[in-house]
Every structure is written in structure tokens, then in C-alpha cells.
Amino acid sequence: MSDPNCLFCKIAAREVPAEILRESDRVVAFRDVNPQAPTHILLIPKEHIESLAEVGDAHGSLLADIVQAAAHLARTEGIDEGGWRFVSNVGPDAGQAVFHLHFHLLGGRPMGWPPG
Numbered sequence: 001m002s003d004p005n006c007l008f009c010k011i012a013a014r015e016v017p018a019e020i021l022r023e024s025d026r027v028v029a030f031r032d033v034n035p036q037a038p039t040h041i042l043l044i045p046k047e048h049i050e051s052l053a054e055v056g057d058a059h060g061s062l063l064a065d066i067v068q069a070a071a072h073l074a075r076t077e078g079i080d081e082g083g084w085r086f087v088s089n090v091g092p093d094a095g096q097a098v099f100h101l102h103f104h105l106l107g108g109r110p111m112g113w114p115p116g
């Protein structure tokens with residue numbers, strides 16, 4: 001369920017410090033250490049899943065929990081009216097650097113499209 005060498009598993013287990021904003025039995029949200037927008041939060045499952053490419057039928061309600069947590073945080077961060085972006089990088093072309101499924105919640109400034 002968890003990988004002893006995984007940075008985000010260690011954050012979920014509170015073995016590595018992070019500014020944790022929200023936690024449930026299955027999901028943790030914490031601020032990105034290198035924010036790309038005024039609000040930049042990472043949402044992860046506690047379960048070690050490498051990326052969206054590894055998600056299966058059994059993960060449906062887990063993903064729903066993550067999306068609901070993101071929408072809640074967007075409201076508490078005050079970015080719900082301006083809007084927000086929710087993105088998960090999968091693999092090298094997308095720039096995935098940490099191989100534990102995570103979603104970036106970004107907001108607080110206008111963002112361009114398409115992304116770089």
C-alpha cells in the first residue's frame with residue numbers, strides 16, 4: 001500500500017514535513033514546496049499509485065474523494081470565483097517528477113492555455 005522510498009508516501013505518513021491542509025482516511029492535501037501560482041496544492045491518495053496510468057475500476061470512489069477535496073480547498077482558499085486548474089502529469093513528456101499519483105490544484109492568477 002505504501003512505498004518506503006516514495007517521498008509522497010513519507011509526507012502522507014508525516015515522516016517528511018509538509019504543510020498539510022486537509023486529510024481523510026484516504027486522501028492528503030498539502031502545499032507544493034515550489035508554488036507555480038498563489039495557490040498551489042497537491043492532492044494525493046494515501047495508497048501508493050504511481051500515476052493516473054495505474055488507476056483501475058476499484059479507484060473510482062477514491063478519485064471522487066480527491067476531486068471533492070479539491071473543490072472544497074478551492075472554496076477555502078478563495079479561488080473558487082476566479083477559477084482553478086486541476087492537473088495530473090503522467091510520464092516524462094508531461095513532466096511527472098514524483099511517481100506517486102498527485103493532482104495539482106492551481107489558482108489565484110490568470111492562466112494560459114495551452115499549458116507549456
Ligand code: AMP
Binds near residue numbers: 032097099
Ligand atoms: P510533478 O512534476 O507533476 O511530478 O510534480 C511534483 C511536484 O511536487 C512539484 O510541483 C514539486 O514542486 C512538488 N514537490 C516536490 N517535493 C515536495 C515536497 N517535499 N513538498 C511539497 N511539494 C513537493
